[in-house]
Each structure stands twice: as structure tokens, then as C-alpha cells.
Amino acid sequence: NAGVTQTPKFRVLKTGQSMTLLCAQDMNHEYMYWYRQDPGMGLRLIHYSVGEGTTAKGEVPDGYNVSRLKKQNFLLGLESAAPSQTSVYFCAGRRYNNEKLFFGSGTQLSVL
Amino acid sequence: AQSVAQPEDQVNVAEGNPLTVKCTYSVSGNPYLFWYVQYPNRGLQFLLKYITGDNLVKGSYGFEAEFNKSQTSFHLKKPSALVSDSALYFCAVRDSSGGYQKVTFGIGTKLQVIP
Numbered sequence: 001n002a003g004v005t006q007t008p009k010f011r012v013l014k015t016g017q018s019m020t021l022l023c024a025q026d027m028n029h030e031y032m033y034w035y036r037q038d039p040g041m042g043l044r045l046i047h048y049s050v051g052e053g054t055t056a057k058g059e060v061p062d063g064y065n066v067s068r069l070k071k072q073n074f075l076l077g078l079e080s081a082a083p084s085q086t087s088v089y090f091c092a093g094r095r096y097n098n099e100k101l102f103f104g105s106g107t108q109l110s111v112l
Numbered sequence: 113a114q115s116v117a118q119p120e121d122q123v124n125v126a127e128g129n130p131l132t133v134k135c136t137y138s139v140s141g142n143p144y145l146f147w148y149v150q151y152p153n154r155g156l157q158f159l160l161k162y163i164t165g166d167n168l169v170k171g172s173y174g175f176e177a178e179f180n181k182s183q184t185s186f187h188l189k190k191p192s193a194l195v196s197d198s199a200l201y202f203c204a205v206r207d208s209s210g211g212y213q214k215v216t217f218g219i220g221t222k223l224q225v226i227p
Contacts, residue, residue, distance in 0.1 A: 031213055092155075099163065099206070100161065101204075103157070
């Protein structure tokens, strides 16, 4: 029982490159979230999903896209990375009848 | 719109003393309130939640929090701090009305327990 797993754990990109962050969960979560954590800014919601095939924008969606083709996976994409996207990214999930969020261990992304 | 404010960047407390980490919130409907803790280089871990009922909720590791509707506050407390409680603490809120599923976090408060 792995819980919520994020890959990769670390990544360095050059400006303009693209990448995809994967969040995989085996806890049957209906709801999944992508946050970024920056010093002095706390956690800010990028996008979220309330079920397979559905996604919605959070507070800071610009420059990111997401997909939830399968219930257990929630992908976060950066089409053209910018230095402002240097951050630690966290995925989280929860069941529809349980308010407790389970977090992954994070992805540290640097964009040079 | 929903929001959370954590007015203190850092709280310092001596080991064995009581601790309080402050949180105020703003929602249109009824709030669901949460506290999470983050240890260095780790993801966030759930501590406790308020959904409804008793205003004093108890959580993991001896922490508790008091919901105060009139003051729109949800302060985290512990009667006797441990050095191992030193971490980053986040308050969060979800507006429970209208099927709204966004969970909004505060900026976090660093708790430093001094031996």
C-alpha cells in the first residue's frame, strides 16, 4: 500500500522545456489536488480534480495543465517552463466521504 | 471566496510550556477547518479537523484546536510542548456549501520549541 506517490522527486529544467509530474495513488481517492509551495506563500492550489476525466482550476493555474484519464493518476504538465515555476510541488488526494487529505512527498523543481 | 490567515510567521515556546498557533478564516458558507504539520523535506500530515459539533476538537500527538464562529478562528493548542513538535504548521479551510471542493491553506507558521 504505497499511498500517494509523486515522481520525479527532483528535476532541473531549462527555461522553455516541458515536463510532466506524475501523482499516483492506490487509496481510491475521488478528489486529487496539485499545490505548489513557495517561501512566504504557503501552499497554493494549482488545479484539482473531483473525478476521472474532470479537472478544474485552482488559484494559480496559469502555465500548467492537468489530466486525470485514470482515477488513480493525476498528471501536472508544464508546457514551457519559466523560472517563476521553480517551486516544490505537492500532490494530495482524499475520498469523497473523508475530509482528510493525504499528501505525496513532493517534487522539487528548479527552472534555470 | 475562501481564505485563511496565519498571523505569525514563527512561534517560539519553551519545552513543557503550552503552545498556541493562531488561525483565522473567511468563507461564504459553513467552514470545514483543518490543521496539518510539515516536517523538513516531507509532505504535509493531517493533525485534526473541525466539521461540526463540539467546538473543541482533539487530534494527533496531543494537539487540539478550538473553533470560534464569532471570531472566525481555529487556533491550534497543546498543553505541554515537546522539542519534537518543532515543525511548520498549516491551517486550511474548505467551504462546505455548494459542493465546493477547493481546500485553501494558510502560509504556515513555524513552531520552534526550545529545550
